Amino acid sequence: MPLNYLSNCRTFTYSLVHLTALVGILSLWNVSEVRYFLIFLGVYIIGIFLDFKKVYPVRRFLLTLFGFLLSLYFLSFLSLEDLLKPFSHVVLLLLSIKSLEEKKLRDLYQILLLSLFALSISTAYNLSLSFLLVFLFHSFLGVSSLVFLNLYKKVGDKRLDWATYKNYILVSLAFFFSVLFLTFPFFFLLPRSQTPIFDLFGRGGGLKTGLSDSVSLGKVGDIQEDNTVAFRVYGLPQNLKDPYWRAIVFDRYEKDTWLRASEKSLPMPKDTGDLIYTLVIEPSFDRIVPALDYPYKVLKVEGLNADAYMTTGNVLRLQKDINRAIRLVVSSSKELYLEENPNNYLQVPETIGPTIRSLAESLSKNAKTDQERLKRVVEYFSNGYQYTLKLEKYEGDPLEYFLFVAKKGNCEYYASATALILRLMGIPARVVGGYKGALWNPLGNYHIITNSMAHVWVEAYVNGRWLRVDTTPPYTPPAVKRISRFAMVRDFIVSFWYSNIVGYSSEKQIKLFSNLRQGIKRELKVENIRKRLLQAIFLAFSLLSLYMVFHLLLRLRKTPKNLFLKTKSLLVKEGIIKEDALPEEIISACKGKEYYPLVKFILSLYQRHRYSPYKIYPDEIREGYRSLKRLKEIIRSSDRS
Numbered sequence: 001m002p003l004n005y006l007s008n009c010r011t012f013t014y015s016l017v018h019l020t021a022l023v024g025i026l027s028l029w030n031v032s033e034v035r036y037f038l039i040f041l042g043v044y045i046i047g048i049f050l051d052f053k054k055v056y057p058v059r060r061f062l063l064t065l066f067g068f069l070l071s072l073y074f075l076s077f078l079s080l081e082d083l084l085k086p087f088s089h090v091v092l093l094l095l096s097i098k099s100l101e102e103k104k105l106r107d108l109y110q111i112l113l114l115s116l117f118a119l120s121i122s123t124a125y126n127l128s129l130s131f132l133l134v135f136l137f138h139s140f141l142g143v144s145s146l147v148f149l150n151l152y153k154k155v156g157d158k159r160l161d162w163a164t165y166k167n168y169i170l171v172s173l174a175f176f177f178s179v180l181f182l183t184f185p186f187f188f189l190l191p192r193s194q195t196p197i198f199d200l201f202g203r204g205g206g207l208k209t210g211l212s213d214s215v216s217l218g219k220v221g222d223i224q225e226d227n228t229v230a231f232r233v234y235g236l237p238q239n240l241k242d243p244y245w246r247a248i249v250f251d252r253y254e255k256d257t258w259l260r261a262s263e264k265s266l267p268m269p270k271d272t273g274d275l276i277y278t279l280v281i282e283p284s285f286d287r288i289v290p291a292l293d294y295p296y297k298v299l300k301v302e303g304l305n306a307d308a309y310m311t312t313g314n315v316l317r318l319q320k321d322i323n324r325a326i327r328l329v330v331s332s333s334k335e336l337y338l339e340e341n342p343n344n345y346l347q348v349p350e351t352i353g354p355t356i357r358s359l360a361e362s363l364s365k366n367a368k369t370d371q372e373r374l375k376r377v378v379e380y381f382s383n384g385y386q387y388t389l390k391l392e393k394y395e396g397d398p399l400e401y402f403l404f405v406a407k408k409g410n411c412e413y414y415a416s417a418t419a420l421i422l423r424l425m426g427i428p429a430r431v432v433g434g435y436k437g438a439l440w441n442p443l444g445n446y447h448i449i450t451n452s453m454a455h456v457w458v459e460a461y462v463n464g465r466w467l468r469v470d471t472t473p474p475y476t477p478p479a480v481k482r483i484s485r486f487a488m489v490r491d492f493i494v495s496f497w498y499s500n501i502v503g504y505s506s507e508k509q510i511k512l513f514s515n516l517r518q519g520i521k522r523e524l525k526v527e528n529i530r531k532r533l534l535q536a537i538f539l540a541f542s543l544l545s546l547y548m549v550f551h552l553l554l555r556l557r558k559t560p561k562n563l564f565l566k567t568k569s570l571l572v573k574e575g576i577i578k579e580d581a582l583p584e585e586i587i588s589a590c591k592g593k594e595y596y597p598l599v600k601f602i603l604s605l606y607q608r609h610r611y612s613p614y615k616i617y618p619d620e621i622r623e624g625y626r627s628l629k630r631l632k633e634i635i636r637s638s639d640r641s
Contacts, residue, residue, distance in 0.1 A: 071093060088122075230282060234446045240447065249430055253419070302328070345461065352424070356420065387410065422469075428460070450479070
């Protein structure tokens, strides 16, 4: 669009309003259904085109009627499970209808308001740091639109020069930064609820992590190429040694897949456990709480109105899906808390091949105890087997190919083979899914656990207790090796955002007020008042001293202005001119005197510096100070004579 076309106030104002609306519409991309989003976006773009052509083919009455009926249709889908999606469709509908109408000033205000509604809805789904940039951009556009709407109200369709637009843009920036500045005290001081206001508005689907209801052979290997952060851990020492983060227990093996154990809600222990730490879990859209082996209790949930419980396999769960970044205070113990019937973990499918059964029999032969059998299984996998993510193509049973041909695979192959061999020996065994390892971020002193750390291992029931058995060879996921220093800095920024902005709860606010109250009470003591008074006097004296030094340095600098001031001061002192004399008066007073050329040269430098675009060069300033020195000598010699 040509610049002279935009110089029309109506066109410029409409462009700002439409751009603001488009940002609001685009923010609903992941909220509304794609088909409705694309339809309403297309209609709005058509409305923009018609606006600039000043063509409005559909009567307002028909648009209003159509909008009312279609809004009722969308609102009929309202439910407690998903309140926001129908509302997002209504907002998109109203914006598209508004774009087709012939607009009065109030219609433009309504478009801005609907755009703000759209952005507000999207905040329930987008709490990332990148969304903050979108929010700030929309805020600036909204403020600018209001400023220019006020201008448009006064001047109408007139063409304005770009100097006027520049001034109004500067006013918009001033308003925007003022609002931004005032946001901080409001954010920290306004009362907050204990739970998020949009807690009911959760979605039921989305991107899953590496944890699911089943583990098929080869699936975890795919996840181990993904460096997306699954959760962060605060409050644990840096030197964690091979941490295992327990999340799911699998009990049945069918058709090359381990199936999740049937979970029952069980009460958590009453005490706190041995090790307490904090988890910040990224949105996973499931109810799994991964915790350091062995999970014991969820002590606090922040960011989601949901209770926690323990379930089958000694794992922790929430009553609602994790559809936003949440913070949990969790504890772990040295041993498993739940005592479960080990006979639930002896199932072996009939389809298991004879070669695997023969292997189990040979490893178990002449072994007197389950401890000895377990030891033989671990030793068997420690000789001749390798870890790899690049699996070869095979035909037939994948476990048989892994055990007797390839002898290399990823963790689910090792865990599956180990668990089935132990079960064939009569030892109860189960596959546990979660994460292994943690990456320390020294910038924020916390651990990062990524999807690439997804892992499965085995627990065997021996001598009346469950023992962890991990026959997978030691390895570092290739994706973890690719994590750079820059990624650590970026994650620290995201972590700070979640902890101090998204996670700023009423409890933190109460703590802030409590600290302020205690601080004020402490400062009002007599000895502290005296101390602060002395500090204030010292500070004032220091600032005054700095000002005097700075002022002196400025006066000592060799500049055209200082040269002029020193010359004028000398002439005033000698009674040649008055204190308030102007440059022209100074020159007139010195005419006919021996030093007139010197004064004229000095004042010409000052006037050129002050009123001319031409630069004063260093050699000219040096010559000016030599002229001042010569002026002093002439005046002194005339005084002596």
